Amino acid sequence: MNGQPVRPEAEARLLPRIAELFRPYRVQVLLVALAILVTSGLGVVNPLLIRTVFDEALFCGAGCPDLDLLARLVALMAAVPIVGGAIGVGQTYLANRVGQRVMQDLRDRLYAHLQRMSLRFFTATRTGEIQSRLANDVGGVQSVVTDTAATVLANVVIVASTLIAMFVISWPLTVLSLLLTPLFAWLTYRVGKTRRQVVEVTQQSKAEMSAITQETLSVSGVLLAKVFGRQQDEIERFRRENRRLAELQVRQQMIGQGFFAVVQAFFSIMPALVYLVAGYLLASGRGPAISAGTLVAFTTLQTRLFFPVGQLLRVSVEVQSSLALFRRIFDYLDLTPEIVDAPDAVALPAESVRGRIRFRHVYFTYGETRLPPSLVAPVGDGRRSPEPDGHHDEATGRPWILEDVDFEIEPGQLVALVGPSGAGKTTISYLIPRLYDVTAGAVEIDGVDVRNIQLASLTRLIGMVTQEPYLFHASVRDNLLYARPDATQEEIEQAARLALIHDRILELDQGYDTVVGERGYRMSGGEKQRLAIARVILKDPRILILDEATSSLDTASERLVQRALQPVMAGRTTIAIAHRLSTILNADVIFVIDRGRIVERGTHRELLERGGLYAQLYRQQFGEGLIEARCQDGLVLASGQVIAGEA
Numbered sequence: 345m346n347g348q349p350v351r352p353e354a355e356a357r358l359l360p361r362i363a364e365l366f367r368p369y370r371v372q373v374l375l376v377a378l379a380i381l382v383t384s385g386l387g388v389v390n391p392l393l394i395r396t397v398f399d400e401a402l403f404c405g406a407g408c409p410d411l412d413l414l415a416r417l418v419a420l421m422a423a424v425p426i427v428g429g430a431i432g433v434g435q436t437y438l439a440n441r442v443g444q445r446v447m448q449d450l451r452d453r454l455y456a457h458l459q460r461m462s463l464r465f466f467t468a469t470r471t472g473e474i475q476s477r478l479a480n481d482v483g484g485v486q487s488v489v490t491d492t493a494a495t496v497l498a499n500v501v502i503v504a505s506t507l508i509a510m511f512v513i514s515w516p517l518t519v520l521s522l523l524l525t526p527l528f529a530w531l532t533y534r535v536g537k538t539r540r541q542v543v544e545v546t547q548q549s550k551a552e553m554s555a556i557t558q559e560t561l562s563v564s565g566v567l568l569a570k571v572f573g574r575q576q577d578e579i580e581r582f583r584r585e586n587r588r589l590a591e592l593q594v595r596q597q598m599i600g601q602g603f604f605a606v607v608q609a610f611f612s613i614m615p616a617l618v619y620l621v622a623g624y625l626l627a628s629g630r631g632p633a634i635s636a637g638t639l640v641a642f643t644t645l646q647t648r649l650f651f652p653v654g655q656l657l658r659v660s661v662e663v664q665s666s667l668a669l670f671r672r673i674f675d676y677l678d679l680t681p682e683i684v685d686a687p688d689a690v691a692l693p694a695e696s697v698r699g700r701i702r703f704r705h706v707y708f709t710y711g712e713t714r715l716p717p718s719l720v721a722p723v724g725d726g727r728r729s730p731e732p733d734g735h736h737d738e739a740t741g742r743p744w745i746l747e748d749v750d751f752e753i754e755p756g757q758l759v760a761l762v763g764p765s766g767a768g769k770t771t772i773s774y775l776i777p778r779l780y781d782v783t784a785g786a787v788e789i790d791g792v793d794v795r796n797i798q799l800a801s802l803t804r805l806i807g808m809v810t811q812e813p814y815l816f817h818a819s820v821r822d823n824l825l826y827a828r829p830d831a832t833q834e835e836i837e838q839a840a841r842l843a844l845i846h847d848r849i850l851e852l853d854q855g856y857d858t859v860v861g862e863r864g865y866r867m868s869g870g871e872k873q874r875l876a877i878a879r880v881i882l883k884d885p886r887i888l889i890l891d892e893a894t895s896s897l898d899t900a901s902e903r904l905v906q907r908a909l910q911p912v913m914a915g916r917t918t919i920a921i922a923h924r925l926s927t928i929l930n931a932d933v934i935f936v937i938d939r940g941r942i943v944e945r946g947t948h949r950e951l952l953e954r955g956g957l958y959a960q961l962y963r964q965q966f967g968e969g970l971i972e973a974r975c976q977d978g979l980v981l982a983s984g985q986v987i988a989g990e991a
């Protein structure tokens with residue numbers, strides 16, 4: 345996504361899209377515009393009054409100075425800025441409110457959109473990069489949305505009204521003052537364009553910094569760096585990127601400074617030039633007569649141009665830079681969430697679901713999805729079907745991660761998925777809650793294609809205990825409540841008791857209020873797993889997916905986790921990616937997965953007797969390594985042979 349060339353078609357749509365963000369606040373925007381018109385219009389009143397003061401009240405020949413007129417004019421000149429100032433305060437308040445609301449909407453939209461993105465997006469994008477778009481890019485447009493529009497409008501009005509007044513006073517002098525304008529406009533555009541390119545790179549650098557920080561200052565990152573003694577390298581990497589960012593920021597600030605200085609100098613010199621030209625005109629006797637009042641009023645107006653023109657030039661450069669940021673934000677907003685509800689998706693009420701799971705000739709590859717989400721029809725209904733020779737996805741040329749996986753699990757059954765590492769067991773489990781969609785074939789729950797079930801209701805049906813349970817940096821109670829926010833303390837404790845973690849929680853400093861630490865790092869592996877089990881008990885799903893930890897816990901911990909799992913599995917359809925002997929032995933059926941295919945299926949005994957891959961894996965995992973493995977129900981195994989009957 346980084347470093348994409350600027351796409352012209354998207355560029356053309358950018359400004360209307362930005363304007364669209366202000367649409368909900370059009371009344372306020374209108375009020376701000378009105379206030380700006382009034383305050384900027386008021387701004388030309390005083391310079392115009394100067395002419396009257398000079399030519400009619402102070403130096404008007406006989407009867408002058410006209411003190412009466414002068415007093416009235418001065419009173420007016422005092423009132424104008426006071427009224428203008430008061431309106432200005434209201435206008436600033438309103439403009440800021442609108443700007444902040446636009447920012448708030450943008451952040452909300454971006455966050456909600458990211459929440460809807462599929463797992464595939466997050467596995468392919470660095471967290472730091474995502475955080476940076478949400479923080480740095482949205483933050484970067486802040487000044488533009490809060491005050492650019494107001495600044496532009498105010499200054500345009502000031503410039504326009506001043507120019508009109510200047511024209512009225514003396515058009516030849518005005519034309520003279522405007523000679524260099526086209527050159528300035530062109531230079532502004534060039535400077536803006538360069539700035540925009542630098543901004544793009546700067547934002548990428550910020551995203552890189554954010555990614556480095558996120559990756560290396562998280563508990564896992566710090567642990568890794570410490571264990572491998574790489575802290576110094578990480579410090580160096582950070583330093584390099586940080587230096588690059590600092591240089592880019594300086595470059596960004598400096599672009600166009602020379603140009604702005606020239607413009608500034610030009611505007612300061614202009615009044616002097618006007619005096620010179622006026623002198624020549626007077627001396628030659630050609631051209632319109634110029635009074636002293638006219639000259640003073642004209643040059644006063646001219647100096648009034650100085651600040652707003654400078655502002656406009658700067659702002660237009662900033663607006664151009666902010667387009668780069670908006671593009672990065674819209675880039676994310678334009679990503680289509682891949683897994684969404686089909687228009688005719690149904691809600692499956694959790695109470696009536698039995699929990700029969702069917703995989704119909706499922707093929708899967710981790711590539712880009714090509715099926716539009718609306719294309720949700722059962723297999724054989726015009727959906728893509730895999731090419732007959734198998735092994736590769738025809739469309740992408742990628743090898744199938746799952747190939748013709750076809751099975752049915754009866755309600756309440758415990759199924760163990762067993763197979764070598766990388767065989768595709770986790771992938772199978774991901775297809776049931778639609779963390780990914782099948783490439784071809786279908787996954788069904790109670791005969792309904794999961795793609796035709798509303799995601800919210802699908803999520804309610806399924807509970808997952810992953811290998812490394814994720815815990816938030818919050819209290820034990822809050823982590824448990826995540827499964828069911830309305831659970832009572834009794835229900836929480838009941839779940840914790842069933843998961844055999846209640847007593848341990850009570851031993852903690854603050855019991856259920858103890859904060860578990862970033863990602864639960866203050867808990868042991870077994871405790872985290874039991875907390876995750878308690879969480880799933882609280883959720884009470886119809887279907888349970890259990891990815892057993894491969895990392896071995898000590899025997900006592902392991903046994904606790906096994907025992908904790910018993911009540912969870914009871915009465916639910918359970919798919920366990922099994923690494924524990926007890927799960928395998930308890931399973932109603934074992935599917936042996938190898939390179940994306942189910943190569944064997946049956947019970948432990950049947951599979952052992954067959955003497956195929958399962959028997960081989962079994963001997964490797966439990967036979968040679970474990971001379972004696974005991975599962976909690978008293979079953980004793982020695983040298984890979986079952987010597988006692990199953991409980």
Ligand code: ATP
Nearest residue numbers: 467710745763764765766767768769770771772921
């Ligand atoms: P293990 O027992 O080691 O966890 P597994 O049987 O669960 O392995 P999967 O995690 O399903 O295996 O992975 C199956 C294959 O898919 C592997 O070759 C893996 O490299 C690949 N894979 C997994 N996740 C992704 C992903 N997000 N993008 C691309 N390929 C992936």
